[in-house]
Amino acid sequence: MIIATVSFTVAPGKNFEATEYFHQVVRQVKKLTETDVRVLTQLGGPVGHYVLSSQYETLAAWDHARTKLTNDTAFQKSVAEAGRAGLFNPGSVVSSIWQQV
Numbered sequence: 001m002i003i004a005t006v007s008f009t010v011a012p013g014k015n016f017e018a019t020e021y022f023h024q025v026v027r028q029v030k031k032l033t034e035t036d037v038r039v040l041t042q043l044g045g046p047v048g049h050y051v052l053s054s055q056y057e058t059l060a061a062w063d064h065a066r067t068k069l070t071n072d073t074a075f076q077k078s079v080a081e082a083g084r085a086g087l088f089n090p091g092s093v094v095s096s097i098w099q100q101v
Contacts, residue, residue: 021087029054
């Protein structure tokens with residue numbers, strides 16, 4: 001099992017907008033890749049820390065979904081718009097790929 005995560009630290013005062021954006025991303029990813037994505041927020045620790053998490057049966061399945069998202073112009077535009085809107089603290093976005101053992 002492969003688990004992919006992308007973590008974000010939301011800019012101060014942008015939690016509401018970021019939460020709306022994350023749920024839009026969930027809908028877009030589901031439509032494009034048929035992958036379920038979870039939106040998580042940290043209950044303890046830094047305020048405004050969010051993680052998007054998804055699961056794939058194989059690394060090839062993850063790569064297939066990633067390629068679909070990378071090649072979708074509308075999805076990439078929404079990612080760029082979130083950056084321009086200043087939703088996240090610069091340098092705080094981190095992608096990780098995990099293997100369940």
